[in-house]
Amino acid sequence: MSLGERRLAEGAMLPLFVRFAVPGIMSLLFFGIQILINGALIGNFVGADALASMNLILPVFGLTVSFCIVLNVGAQCIVGLRLGERDYAGANGAFFSGFVLTLAATLSWAVFSYFFSVEVSRFMGADEKLLSDCSVYLKISAISMPMTSLVFYLSGAFRAQGRPMFSFFIMVLMVVVHLVSDLFFIVYLKMGLVGAAYATIFGGAAGLLFSLPTFFKRASTLSLFKGGFSLKTSLMMLYNGSSEGMSELTVNLMIIIFNYVMMKSLGSAGVAAFTAVNYLSFVAAAFFIGLTDGMRSIISYNYGMKNSDRVFGALKLAAAVVGLLGIAFWAFIFLFNDFAIGLFFSDKEAEVIALAKGGAKIFSFAFLMQGLNILASAYFTAIGNAKISLVISFLKGFAFTVIAVFALQYFFGVDGIWAAVPTGEFMTLFVSFTLMFKALSSLKKGDFKQYA
Template identity: 35%
Template sequence: MDKIHHIPNVCIEKYHKSKDYSFRISGMRSIFAAKKMETTLSKNELQLSCERLRPLFLRYALPGVGAMLFLALQSIADGLIVGRLIGATALAAVNIVIPIYTLVTAVALMIGVGTQAQIGIRMGRGDYSGAKTALISGLVGLLFFTGTTTVGVNIFADEIAVFLGADNELLPLSTKYIHGLMPWLAGIGFQLLFDYMLKALGHPRFAMTVMIGTILLNIVSSVICVSYLGMGTFGTGLGTGMSFTLGAVVSGYVIVKQLRKNTELYTVHGRFSLKTFGHLFYNGSSEGLTEISTGVTVFLFNITLMKYVGAAGVAAFTLVDYLMFIGTSVILGISNGTIPIISYNWGARCMPRVKGIVRLALAGNLVCGAVMIFLLWVCGHAAVGLFIDSAESQVIDLAVRGARFMSLAFLFNGFNILASSFFTAIDKPGLSLVVASLRGPVLLVSGILSLPRWFGVDGIWLAMPLADALTAVIVLWLVLKWKKRL
């Protein structure tokens, strides 16, 4: 018989008394097997395997939403700090070298999501040695990557900035930002990794608290370094690096304490495995691809709008992108927040709980999408007006029209994003990568390049909803194919 989820007696009693059929694992046969195994579970595992699904979903999804919204706030706040306190030239200089930062965060997300999924699946199976090996492999792999990247980027800062497009005017400001931020790459990477590990170990609310605190500290420290200490772009990078490193220290300390409380996981032997690292890196690749493709598609939106409308079109897209990013962040928070629950119960073969949590997440995403569509169609003018002076009538009109067209993506992207997270959670990285590739590099890029030829500016705005609609059709086929496995 396959190894079956090791439910303690308290959960078995709860199963017998409860009318919630999500507690059914694999019938009475599994319950008797669970009694026979008598393995001690941590508090986190008890919650994942026995807690009612709705409160469990809220306990993981809401902190995910909170963390993602504050990450969205950080990108907006950094732009405001640099643009207003230093100047437009400094903002351009920082934006030129942002791809390096995006690369590091993308790799950290790949490793973090992959590690989280592997820990959950292996703990669900009762394979604590495999869970610890995944944890150690993720830590060592990220340390090696951030260490080598830090040395290389700081040594060749000038060459990298020039390669990314910095001219003689931007080069000094770009290299200062690099030297302020890049020595802290390990801290930035580990804070992102530890955020996922804390969720895997059953502390989503604490992970959110640390992430919010890190971002608020980043904003405050950047203002101090730039406005009061006069450090310019160096201070902007320094504030970000120090804040995330402090967040990593706090998160790491708590992770060590929680590991000690989980006797099964703490005492078992684990080691670095290159094979395990490669697999968890591959399993998280869809999240990294999404991060990287976002930068590519923004670039394509900008140059296409510049061609058809000019600077007003780029400004309008920037405003629409802010609004879309807020809604997408909520959907990402819900979808990624469910990964620990899905992974653990998939590993334990608790299919009714997997199906139940997927239904709740999908309902949450669809409600969020409906709200965003309503707001952008009915309140789009007011929302755009929050970011720009009312005198910029051309930009406002473009942005309102663009927001209405692009908001239609919310009819489909909640389903697509959840599907990508689901396939990652059940250790099917190839399928997750297919979903992420379709939404970004394949269909969206194709739409941006082709649709304006037939529909003009409206074709640019329609590229995103059409890409998500076509992706949803393919994803539905993939989901139906896997439905029998649930």
């Protein structure tokens, strides 16, 4: 048993929580801050139309991320369960299979996006005013898709081995390189969206350069030379990670729907306003997802060892933290609304600023429930119960929210659009609570069902 595995099995829960959850939070927080700063630079130095163009293309990358999250989460959970069972061959087989699928899928999607950038941009809703910017941004930044996706995949592999700090270092490195490149290309060279696209390439390349060599060493617990591709394991990973992928997929589908509704109701100003609020939401989601991502390895490993006390301990800590964070994010939007929205636009964008400020206050109520729903979904994924996790993710990210966006818009206009996400989160919370209560009651009786 390695030192990392020993910590997962025997380490005191609070220090273990800090060791795994904090790097998980900080990793995605840096990524969320990167998105926020990138949006702020585009909005202030290029303009609201450029920011709207970037948001129209965002779901294209989100589709890639959705598939990668499926593989990342599925592999991480299976690897964690197998390591907990001392099945090192099974762990390496899962790791290798996920790596191959991630590379093949993202490379294919990148090639498609590069050669059909105009057609994809039109499909995403770009009009003639925004088409050129959308197409150029997509074509260049598509090159970064395979690199960035592999960095996220390998980051999950580091955490599964009990090395969250190295995973954190890689993410920080990628974000810092991206932001420095952003400043150089957008502010200094004044290259606009083209510069932003080049910055994504530099960031992904830096992260891959420092993360990949570890897995070429035969002495590593997980090595690309120790595993072989397994179709059965691959299908298991795809199934087990499907709920998390569904969560990301539905987020991107919702962005498409919101962009469409805003474009029809308010034009590019509405899309730009939604972009600013959506980027603030990314930062909050980074905390919630980072925390649950960090805790997932602890839960998977100890569930594999049939240690219910440690599973309960991890869940209690996670629930307390996401609850407090949700209140903090909601309060921040209300108290510092002018500052938060002002990050994205210059003073001349008065119409967009007014729309975004009003929308942010309504939207922020979602933060009070979002973290708890994400935690519930992550728990079922961690123990291999993808079916339940998939239900929560689908209801939260799509079904309830889609119904709300069209119903509330009909009765309350633009305010109803902003209220759709908090309404969807609130409705999902009832489902999450019911499913978690039932699952934890069974676990308390010592019922450790094997799902993966």
